[in-house]
Amino acid sequence: MSRPKRVLLLNPTYHRPLMRDTFHPTSKSALYIWHPLDLLIQSGYLSGFDVRIHDGVVDNSRASLERTLAEFAPDAVLSLVAFPSLTSDLEILEGIKKRYGSTIFAVGDVTYGEREAFLARHEFLDGILADYTSRGFAQYLRGEPIRNAIWRDGDRICTESTHEPMDYATPRHDLLDLSAYYLPYWKPPFGSVYSSHGCPAKCRFCVAPGWGRPRFRDTEAVLDEVGFLYHRGVRKVFFRDGSFNQSPPRMARLLEGIAARYPGMRLTTWFKPKPLDAPMAKLMQAAGFEFVHIGVETGSPRFLRELGKDFALEEVEPGIDLLHRNGVKVVGHFMVGLPGERDEDYRLTLRYLSRTRLDIVSFSAFEYSYGIKMRNEGGPARPDHPDTVTRRRLYHLMARFYARPDRWPRIWFFEDLAHVAASVPRIARYAADLRLYPRFGEIA
Ligand code: SF4
Structure with a gap:
């Protein structure tokens, strides 16, 4: 039996806390740090995969991210990206693509704004989710018809934007260190x-x-x-x-x-x-x-x-x-x-x-x-x-x-x-x- 695909849900490390989830990047984290909701939701679509979540907001060391990557060697990564940290986010994702050859999807406010143009410009990306409740990433990994995503198919960029029911299974809260939020x-x-x-x-x-x-x-x-x-x-x-x-x-x-x-x-x-x-x-x-x-x-x-x-x-x-x-x-x-x-x-x-x-x-x-x-x-x-x-x-x-x-x-x-x-x-x-x-x- 083949092993399940390893999927990393990533909130990239940045030099200061930056919550990127729900298309609302915010740096105001003196009194609160909450969970990366988009990644939790996506974990609910990924049953049958070997899933890990790395939240760079609470584990803010680049060395720790490198360790996670080296141990896990992800087949696929879904990463949050946000405009305040975009250069750093893209540099991390491009590095992962070069070293591990992973399928890489991004989700965040920036992709929402530019969609196809964003994907066309960043060749190491395989796709983006313009809706963080979409099951498009899981459908891509399973080889199913994709209903709500923008993805690369050879030289073509494909777009679908059907809202499917939000019927994800219980998200994997157990993959987060809840003591850090x-x-x-x-x-x-x-x-x-x-x-x-x-x-x-x-x-x-x-x-x-x-x-x-x-x-x-x-x-x-x-x-x-x-x-x-x-x-x-x-x-x-x-x-x-x-x-x-x-x-x-x-x-x-x-x-x-x-x-x-x-x-x-x-x-x-x-x-x-x-x-x-x-x-x-x-x-x-x-x-x-x-x-x-x-x-x-x-x-x-x-x-x-x-x-x-x-x-x-x-x-x-x-x-x-x-x-x-x-x-x-x-x-x-x-x-x-x-x-x-x-x-x-x-x-x-x-x-x-x-x-x-x-x-x-x-x-x-x-x-x-x-x-x-x-x-x-x-x-x-x-x-x-x-x-x-x-x-x-x-x-x-x-x-x-x-x-x-x-x-x-x-x-x-x-x-x-x-x-x-x-x-x-x-x-x-x-x-x-x-x-x-x-x-x-x-x-x-
Ligand atoms: S549109 Fe946005 S800011 Fe306005 S009430 Fe709804 S969630 Fe709140």
């Missing part, structure tokens, strides 16, 4: 689970609107995946959906299943202030929701509308109150440096931060990623402000929120003192080294 408020281990792909909102700075109509996994498959983690002693799950509450009936089925089968589970997710009502908030509490993350982005109602958000600023605080009454804390995310943001919008955000009932806030510098609507609209190719202003604003916004002493005790949201202590050097390193990545596409 953390969130601001959770120490390891936790698991990343994906239950839906896409979002009905049309935010102009986000890649999700370009993915077409949202698609959902079968609820039982999601519950099985939660169970897979639960039975390995993992009691915390981050639902990484872009908009977990976009389908209330489906969400209710999922939460009822979790409450009934996995008592003591603790949950968090990306959420929106609507749709949300009292029965849904109660179900969330029963299933174990501790936190939700809401992308508020700005304290300016005008700018929020311009960004394409599908809720209004005045809907945020009532949503927070309802979640609070059901024991769920709310993390608010804000973007800094978005094209089109006026100084008065920034001042409104400062004011909003003084009065909001959000529990924790997080600020990110806008990145001009491939696939976002702003880029496709041919919007400004540069930020409205230089990076020095963006950086100063990040600090000012953070300082404004925590200027109120009643917010200081929130440090106890962190699970224990050891987690707080581990976070301090990470925050210090991040604050001292807040060099923004090339956010406006310095592409190799």
Whole structure:
């Protein structure tokens, strides 16, 4: 019997932590490092193969990657790539092709932006996935008809873009070192689970609107995946959906299943202030929701509308109150440096931060990623402000929120003192080294 093909799912080593998954490359990793979701999803399509995952974010040594490659000698590699680290990513992949002759596929924001042209330019690549939920890589390896990928067939470049059901088997969480991933408020281990792909909102700075109509996994498959983690002693799950509450009936089925089968589970997710009502908030509490993350982005109602958000600023605080009454804390995310943001919008955000009932806030510098609507609209190719202003604003916004002493005790949201202590050097390193990545596409 022939041996199964060896498949390496790779998040390439880089000289600093860079999470590349879900087409959202982000360097903001002082307080969180989460799992490479795309690679987990792909592992669910690869049953029958000998699969390994190497995550260069948590194992950031080139020597360690070389050891993995030498030991494993992969027949095939699916690698994340991202525009901030593209030169380095491609150099690593080309090296693997030269030394091991592996089939190489790439997935990431850059491939999404260029598709066939990207593949044509990089001859050592055999294919790319323009959708990280596609089973095209597994189909290529199995010699099956490929439904959703761009791949090389001799001199031809072929493209298919049919969305198939997201019916992957339980992803191989067991291939990751779960002790290496953390969130601001959770120490390891936790698991990343994906239950839906896409979002009905049309935010102009986000890649999700370009993915077409949202698609959902079968609820039982999601519950099985939660169970897979639960039975390995993992009691915390981050639902990484872009908009977990976009389908209330489906969400209710999922939460009822979790409450009934996995008592003591603790949950968090990306959420929106609507749709949300009292029965849904109660179900969330029963299933174990501790936190939700809401992308508020700005304290300016005008700018929020311009960004394409599908809720209004005045809907945020009532949503927070309802979640609070059901024991769920709310993390608010804000973007800094978005094209089109006026100084008065920034001042409104400062004011909003003084009065909001959000529990924790997080600020990110806008990145001009491939696939976002702003880029496709041919919007400004540069930020409205230089990076020095963006950086100063990040600090000012953070300082404004925590200027109120009643917010200081929130440090106890962190699970224990050891987690707080581990976070301090990470925050210090991040604050001292807040060099923004090339956010406006310095592409190799
Ligand atoms: S709500 Fe979130 S996931 Fe949906 S389009 Fe906007 S930023 Fe993207």
